[in-house]
Amino acid sequence: MSEMNIDQFLEAAPPCEADESIVEKRKIKPIPKIINDRYKIKRVLGVGGMGVVYQVDDLLLKSIGLEQSEMAIKVLSSEATTFHDAELLLVNEYQQANELHHPNIVPIQHLALCNDSQQPFLIMPIIKGELLSLLLDSPFESIPTAARLKYAFVLINCVIHCHKRGVIHGDLKPSNILISDTNELYLFDFSISRNINPQKNNFAINFNQVHAWSSDYAAPEVQQGNAPTIKSDLYSLSILLYKLLLDTHPYQQKEETLDSRTKEQQKIHQLLRQAMSPISAERHLNFKALNILIKENLKQQTTSKKIPMLQKVSSVFSRNKNVST
Numbered sequence: 462m463s464e465m466n467i468d469q470f471l472e473a474a475p476p477c478e479a480d481e482s483i484v485e486k487r488k489i490k491p492i493p494k495i496i497n498d499r500y501k502i503k504r505v506l507g508v509g510g511m512g513v514v515y516q517v518d519d520l521l522l523k524s525i526g527l528e529q530s531e532m533a534i535k536v537l538s539s540e541a542t543t544f545h546d547a548e549l550l551l552v553n554e555y556q557q558a559n560e561l562h563h564p565n566i567v568p569i570q571h572l573a574l575c576n577d578s579q580q581p582f583l584i585m586p587i588i589k590g591e592l593l594s595l596l597l598d599s600p601f602e603s604i605p606t607a608a609r610l611k612y613a614f615v616l617i618n619c620v621i622h623c624h625k626r627g628v629i630h631g632d633l634k635p636s637n638i639l640i641s642d643t644n645e646l647y648l649f650d651f652s653i654s655r656n657i658n659p660q661k662n663n664f665a666i667n668f669n670q671v672h673a674w675s676s677d678y679a680a681p682e683v684q685q686g687n688a689p690t691i692k693s694d695l696y697s698l699s700i701l702l703y704k705l706l707l708d709t710h711p712y713q714q715k716e717e718t719l720d721s722r723t724k725e726q727q728k729i730h731q732l733l734r735q736a737m738s739p740i741s742a743e744r745h746l747n748f749k750a751l752n753i754l755i756k757e758n759l760k761q762q763t764t765s766k767k768i769p770m771l772q773k774v775s776s777v778f779s780r781n782k783n784v785s786t
Contacts, residue, residue, distance in 0.1 A: 490578040492536055495520070497576050500534060500584075507592070509636070511541040511550055511652055511673050516587055535583040536575075546666070551581045553664040554652040560661075563622045565615050567639070567649035585649075589642050594635035597704060607762040608644065613705050614755050615646045617748060620698050624691055627657040631689035633697035634678040635704065655688055677710065681739050692741035699736035699746055703729075706755075711737065725758055 492515075495501045500517040507514045514535045523530040535554075541547045555572040562568075571584040593612070596604055604612075616638065623630055630637075630651060637650040653673050655665045665688070666673075674683055678700050680693035703711045706729050707722075722730065732754070736746040 490580075492575060492580070492582075493577045496534070496582065497573070500532065502534075503531075506533060506587075508538065509650065511538055511547075512536065512650075513538050531587045532570075533585045533587040535585065536580060548581050549664040550652040550666060551583055553654070553662075553666065554650070555583060556661065556664060557628050557651045557654040557656060560626045560628050560656070561623060562626075563619055565619050565645065565647055566622070567647050588639055588647055590640050590647075592636050593638040593640055593646070593705075596640060597635055603708075607759060609705050609708075610755050610759040610762065611644075612638075612640070612646045613702050614752060614759070616648065616698070616702070616705075617752060617755075619646075619648045620694060621748060624694070627661070629655045629657065629689050629691060629694055630697075631655060631683070631694070632674050632679075633694060633701055634675045635701065636675070638701075653689075657691070680741065682741055690741065692744045695736040695744050695746045696738075696741075699733040702751075703733045706733075725754065725761075728754055 492502070496517070499519060499521050501520055503516045503518060505513065506516050512535050514533055517532050517534050519530045519532050535551065537547055537550065541550060551572065555569050558566070558569045567585055567588065569583050569585055572581060573584065574581055596602075620630065620633070628651070630648070631654045632650060632652075637648065639647040639649060641647060653666055656662050676684060678697045680689070680696035683689050683693050700711060703709070707726060711734070729751075732747060732751050736744045738744050
């Protein structure tokens with residue numbers, strides 16, 4: 462496998478005064494079916510605005526008899542390669558993700574270079590499941606309330622971990638969250654993320670040039686071309702949690718929806734709205750209060766599931782008593 466040489470991207474970078482609005486289209490060689498004589502592509506797992514994720518077989522691991530030879534690799538999409546310094550998206554993702562160590566954040570195991578296409582790619586563990594965006598918008602099934610509460614609690618703790626480690630995700634949205642077949646939530650895609658420490662942003666993208674965010678979740682200042690901050694992450698997170706916990710986008714709901722909510726839902730509404738101010742300095746999200754509220758609601762959901770069973774048992778005993786008399 463070819464190791465990624467970071468310096469080659471720095472040396473190839475044009476001077477800062479170059480006109481970034483003019484991007485010359487480059488001819489990019491396609492990714493081969495077997496990358497570097499090791500990773501055999503099996504199928505596409507997902508396609509985003511900036512990248513494509515494939516399921517691959519690690520032929521080296523498979524040759525020595527290891528069962529866990531399936532991996533996931535991420536390459537740039539054909540659209541992304543037209544952007545200036547597009548390769549740095551994956552370099553930046555590798556750098557920022559390696560600051561994180563959380564069981565519900567998808568780790569990146571390696572950054573490598575494809576010998577044939579000379580394009581970088583990321584190697585990650587494969588997690589089978591569905592994107593949260595597909596589950597939220599599915600017309601066939603709805604996510605149970607208890608599951609929504611659990612996902613929200615885990616997501617909050619993922620973002621807290623990111624911020625404590627100095628990483629701003631920058632693109633929090635349902636399509637960057639995976640719900641595994643074992644019903645666990647995983648946060649991924651740090652390609653446009655940034656670090657609080659400017660010295661760790663050597664490969665971060667220019668937001669005036671690449672618009673990779675979603676307008677439904679991105680903060681106003683990000684949509685205007687500014688780099689994301691902790692405050693813009695709070696904005697995106699609050700809208701995402703609103704959609705997850707209250708089953709609607711805060712700016713796409715009807716007035717009658719607000720009137721029909723329970724007291725607990727009203728409390729969630731009030732807490733999340735505090736982080737949705739168009740002015741970043743006025744945003745605040747009380748994680749402690751929100752987590753307590755989620756735990757209380759989750760406890761109520763667990764209790765309510767037990768009551769019918771208790772009633773059923775009591776009914777059986779009552780019938781048996783009547784028969785015996």
